[in-house]
Amino acid sequence: MENGSSEKVSFSHHRIHTDIVIDAPPEVVWSVLTDTANYGNWAAFLVGIKGEIKDGSKITVDFLLDPSKDKLTTLDHTITVVDGTQFYWAEKGPGGIRDNHHFRVEPLDGGKTRFVQSDEIIGGITFLMGGRLAKMYVDGYQAFNRGLKAEAERRAQSD
Known part of the structure; x- marks a missing residue:
């Protein structure tokens, strides 16, 4: 099961929400999500992270906005970072847009996991491009989520 939506909160504020159910335990999903060296093998949209997924660390993120x-x-x-469950950043990016990007791993019954990727884009040029960006983010996050699902399920089966 997979969901994706965006909501225009105000003139320069959009919320993005995506989630997917993964047939793998949360610790496997977390290990794939934090294995940033292998993003190039499975990740879409967010194609790379350089740096450690560790609380307070600095990372460099590569996005492929237009495939x-x-x-x-x-x-x-x-x-x-809240180890094993979530990580996020909330900073200004290009065009003065504040990005509140959140990744969360939630345990479900039966050894499954719900992965939630959400975001808020606020301020800056959001009033000009917010709707277009929100749509692009929903599509990109869903592609990333499907890649995470496939890789986590593959790793869970090989264990």
Whole structure:
């Protein structure tokens, strides 16, 4: 099961929510999510993270915003991590847009996991591009979520 939506909260504020159920335990999903060296093998949209998924660490994130082009968008973030369950960043990026990007792993019955990827884009040029960005983010996050699901389920079966 997979969900994705965006909501226009105000003139320059959009919320994005995606989630997917993964047939693998949370610790396997977390291990794939934090194995940033292997993002290139399975991740779409968010194609790479350089740095450690550790509370307070600085990371560099590579996004492929438009899959029809090879141009990467690279942003530096300081992340907050609750080990084993979630990590997020909340910083200003290009165009003065504040990005509150959140990744969360939730245990479900039967050894399954719900993975939630959400975001808020606020301020800056959001009033001009917010709707277009929100749609692009929903599509990209869902592609990332499907890749995470496939990789986590593959690793869970090989264990």
